[in-house]
Amino acid sequence: MISSDVIRGYNDTFLLSLLSEQDSYGYALSKEIKERTGGQYVIKETTMYSAFSRLKKNKLIEAYAGNITQGKKRTYYRITEDGRKYLEHKQQEWTLTKEVIDKLVERGENK
Template sequence: MPISADAIRGYVDLMVLSLLRDSPSYAYELAQRITSMSGDDYAIKQTTLYSAVKRLEAGGLVSSFAGVSPSGKPRTYYRIADAGLAYFDLKVAEWRSTKSVVDRFIDAASEGVSQ
């Protein structure tokens, strides 16, 4: 079942930062990797991705530099900054807490328990 953009909106930055932890990348490649890693359950729109990398860059969490793609085309690459690594860790902890709280409600509903 495809994931709606509304459901994942708050986690796009986390996904981008997680990919940039591995290596610098350009926007199209990031979009392809997001789709691939999601098992085709989520395909990010280019406008959403560009907004995310620009927001992360404005916040000092990533930096950009000119490079050339494997096909030889000029590209703007993004790399995670030290502040981005710290922010990533913070957002992972936040995600785990959020998931834990939501799981409690889902589990209670599945068991027919109300509080």
């Protein structure tokens, strides 16, 4: 499992990215993150809700009460227009970051 220090700055982007596909709620999002990374990254509950709180404050996502499923009333989140713009910006930033880090941190073979 990956160290959460390294990945901390990207939690908001993970959630935005998943929400850009469809509206969702807490457990579904954390499950999706776990499954897509094959269990290599697990987002903690408090980390996820810190991110929700931040994203809401910056108006990048909105919360709304979902229907009751399995006896539980869940809070759903949807991405806003600002959220989509921010996500796009973050995606470009990541492409660049990846190139830079690849060049500097890459191991052996290409040298």
